Amino acid sequence: MAKSGTPQPVSWTRTYFRDVFNSGELLWNLTQREVRGKYKRTALGQLWSLANPIAAIIVYTFIFSVVFQVPAQIGDPSGLDNYALWLVCGLLPWLFFQSTITQGVRSIVDNSSLVQKVYFPRLVLPLSLTGAGVVNWSFEMVVLVIALSIFGAFVLPWLPMVALFMLVLAVFAAGLAMILAIANVFFRDLAYLLTVILQFWFYLTPILYPISLVDNQSERWGGLLGTPVTLADVYRLNPMEPYVSIFRDLLYHNTWPAPSAVIAALLWALGTFALGLFYFTKTEKRLAELI
Template sequence: MELVRELRRSPELLANLTRREVKGKYKRTALGQLWSLANPIAAMLIYSAVFGIILQVPVPEGDPSGLHSFPVFLLCGLLPWSFFIGVVNGGMGALVGNENLIKKVWFPRSVLIVATTLSTMFTWSIEMLVLAVVLVVLGAQVWVYLPLVVLVMALLALFATGVAMVFAIANVYFRDVTHLSSILFQAWFYLTPVLYPVSIVAEQSDRIGPLPGGITVLDVYRLNPMERFMEVFRNLLYDNRLPDLGSVLYCVGWTAVALVVGAWVFQRHQGKLAELL
């Protein structure tokens, strides 16, 4: 792919842009990178109070880990989701935010998107490490599965990068995309089992019965690629077992589609970015 060749020709530029993103995100703050933990912890406390205590959303027991904690169950889904949104939102604004640089000199524009992904992955790795420590303290055998967690992290990063490339180009043509995407991602968030287990959807699907064509509500719900990523992460982190091969292949398939489509859209339009911006 041309995208891969461009990145291989610009390793130093990619490293410098990634370093700039990491340092600039928390520049002139007292706590620095520790702020990366503030949002997930605050979200965990709020969602745990509302969904875990007030609404009393049922929490499945980790199989075979035996874990039974709504905050931990929540974090195992919330951190992958926050990473996905962080990459897409960062990538979506990368071209517009570097307008002056793009107009002054030629370089592979894809480097801006990938640098955002890498910088977001750096901060997310800190969050995931803290979660891993918490899981070990609670008695989970998560260390055995950490190599697989890293691989799934890389897979999710590639998927998010492909989506970010499409949104980045769309945002150059139509600045309304930034506002529309916030509505889209809010709906996507609640249609993904971050705050609740899939078993709730399965129960409602059984109650409603089959739809025309013999499909069910659960079948439609599980078309969401982020639902499968949630399942894989929770299998490894919360359940401490290998995920279903079908779900892993589903994630791989969606990642391939997102990358191919994202790279095609980006390559087709990046030559006109200086004029459009």
């Protein structure tokens, strides 16, 4: 048996992944518990999942479209000219991502009694929260697609691509949630620090404003500190930037997303998920004693 902190045998890793695969029913039950329990005994039930996005859309639309008069983007080739719809196409992916990692970071600590008493692949804890988030997000996206269609967007042919990149973003969010969930076991302040980080992250992502404003400012500044690296280059290191761009292209503009955005989104998803799996399998056997 390997000592604590040393690389785990390949045979144990294979056994672990087999256990995860065989825990599909547990994952499904935990996901259902999250979906149903969140709005249990409420009159509106699942409709409450729309409350936060609608409130955010109203507030941000008033502040940025009416007060600051950020120009609405013209859909190309959809022809849409509506700031609220443009906003929500980028806001819903962000809200899903934010919800997944803020809940996922506490997924192990909040279930410490279960982790200490019963053996099961702990990986299903953050994955179940991701699954529940996807269910809520899908409900919100149905409403958005209906609204876009009413205002003249031709969304139907793009729905398979939308569903595909919803899955890609879910993989990225799940990978990051796994990493944060393990890190939170060692550093309990992380869950609180994350809320602060997300506030900065939100405004550094082109959700409320078009990325063209960043590009224009980048051209004015030129290379940073005398280097060929521009503000736009640094800005696009934000892993959520390609996802927002992709969803806006598909839903609002009704066009293919830029290949660079697609490649970046896939790399972030696969890389983060692989790192999360490695981190989990390395720490899994010690979680009960660490908590």
